[in-house]
Amino acid sequence: MRIINKSKLPNSKIREIVNFVKPSGIKNFDIIITNTSTGWHYGCARRNQVLIRLSDKEKFPFIHDCGKPYLPILLLTEDESLIQIFAHELRHVYQHQHGNKRLRNKIKIGKKVGKETDADVYAIRKVREWRRRQPQPIISLNSLNELMS
Numbered sequence: 833m834r835i836i837n838k839s840k841l842p843n844s845k846i847r848e849i850v851n852f853v854k855p856s857g858i859k860n861f862d863i864i865i866t867n868t869s870t871g872w873h874y875g876c877a878r879r880n881q882v883l884i885r886l887s888d889k890e891k892f893p894f895i896h897d898c899g900k901p902y903l904p905i906l907l908l909t910e911d912e913s914l915i916q917i918f919a920h921e922l923r924h925v926y927q928h929q930h931g932n933k934r935l936r937n938k939i940k941i942g943k944k945v946g947k948e949t950d951a952d953v954y955a956i957r958k959v960r961e962w963r964r965r966q967p968q969p970i971i972s973l974n975s976l977n978e979l980m981s
């Protein structure tokens with residue numbers, strides 16, 4: 833695993849996130865991280881290489897929803913947003929290295945089984961796992977109500 837960090841985020845933070853989300857059984861991959869001036873994090877994965885562009889303009893909480901085939905996800909903090917994007921993209925590396933047959937998270941949309949959906953299911957699980965580990969509730973009921981209204 834090689835991490836090439838050209839973003840503003842410290843290496844220690846990147847390592848913490850990557851160690852938390854990395855699917856077991858993937859190896860020999862590169863992650864390149866840069867900043868973006870757009871409002872959203874951006875990621876793409878090609879074979880064993882992942883590119884992630886980080887925005888510092890995301891506002892929390894928000895519901896990350898790119899429409900089909902992606903799944904909507906509630907993100908409460910910057911950390912959760914990082915977990916989401918890194919988990920999603922690293923799941924693509926897992927898909928590449930292990931092939932479709934071994935994907936456990938596959939769910940059907942219509943008749944199609946999607947790699948994007950599989951990656952999102954994995955990312956959602958990781959975000960929830962991260963959230964459960966936090967010692968304090970990280971959002972007030974009021975701000976959650978505001979978000980839902």
Ligand SMILES: [Zn+2]
Nearest residue numbers: 920924948951
């Ligand atoms: Zn994807």
